[in-house]
Amino acid sequence: xxxxxxxxxxxxxxxxxAASILGRAQASGAVEIVTHQLRDYSRDPHHKxxxxxxxxxxxxxxxxxxxxxAVEAIEAMDPRQALRVLFTPQGRRFTQETAxxxxxxxxxxxxxxxxxxxxxRICELLAPVEISLGDFVMTGGEPAALAVVDSVVRLLPGxxxxxxxxxxxxxxxxxxxxxxxxxxxxYRGLTVPEVLLSGDHxxxxxxxxxxxxxxxxxxxxxxxxxxxxxxxxxx
Numbered sequence: 188x189x190x191x192x193x194x195x196x197x198x199x200x201x202x203x204x205a206a207s208i209l210g211r212a213q214a215s216g217a218v219e220i221v222t223h224q225l226r227d228y229s230r231d232p233h234h235k236x237x238x239x240x241x242x243x244x245x246x247x248x249x250x251x252x253x254x255x256x257a258v259e260a261i262e263a264m265d266p267r268q269a270l271r272v273l274f275t276p277q278g279r280r281f282t283q284e285t286a287x288x289x290x291x292x293x294x295x296x297x298x299x300x301x302x303x304x305x306x307x308r309i310c311e312l313l314a315p316v317e318i319s320l321g322d323f324v325m326t327g328g329e330p331a332a333l334a335v336v337d338s339v340v341r342l343l344p345g346x347x348x349x350x351x352x353x354x355x356x357x358x359x360x361x362x363x364x365x366x367x368x369x370x371x372x373x374y375r376g377l378t379v380p381e382v383l384l385s386g387d388h389x390x391x392x393x394x395x396x397x398x399x400x401x402x403x404x405x406x407x408x409x410x411x412x413x414x415x416x417x418x419x420x421x422x
């Protein structure tokens with residue numbers, strides 16, 4: 188997979204992309220992550236990429252020309268078909284299901300918004316998938332790009348070393364993950380549940396299923412509601 192990130196602040200993203208699992212994933216060839224400075228594609232003599240909004244109002248708006256020219260130039264760098272993604276508070280909420288879908292793509296082009304917003308014609312011309320991390324507003328799309336790249340790359344084959352590592356995680360199915368423990372067996376008066384020390388794999392699996400169910404009901408009952416079949420009304 189190749190991931191291109193269009194941003195005003197590549198220097199913010201690059202250290203994270205080079206570290207830990209993402210760094211190893213690139214070294215192994217599982218993914219190529221390339222950052223691009225949006226200002227490099229501006230035709231303005233001062234490399235300006237924003238302007239005042241028509242109709243008045245606060246803030247500045249990201250302009251069409253640099254974004255559209257940049258995306259077209261970046262896509263021409265590699266023949267693989269790219270899925271365009273624009274980060275905006277008005278987009279669809281990013282979920283594990285979205286991450287899994289993105290992980291099947293050959294290439295992603297991520298566009299980090301900034302300022303007060305973006306010229307609507309960017310969406311009309313580029314037709315990107317519009318994505319939001321949640322119901323809040325940030326100063327730019329860079330934190331969203333970090334979150335999306337991290338969640339997608341770890342799903343690629345071979346990146347985590349064991350492809351089964353993600354099977355029982357929270358949001359991979361309709362339930363949250365069960366509690367986890369490691370050494371020491373006792374810490375500050377709190378002990379590891381005896382079943383996890385029993386060596387009885389069937390009992391451990393049953394305990395984990397029950398804990399997963401209980402935790403989901405307590406913390407995210409909405410996840411269980413999604414899996415409950417709707418009752419058909421009889422007229």
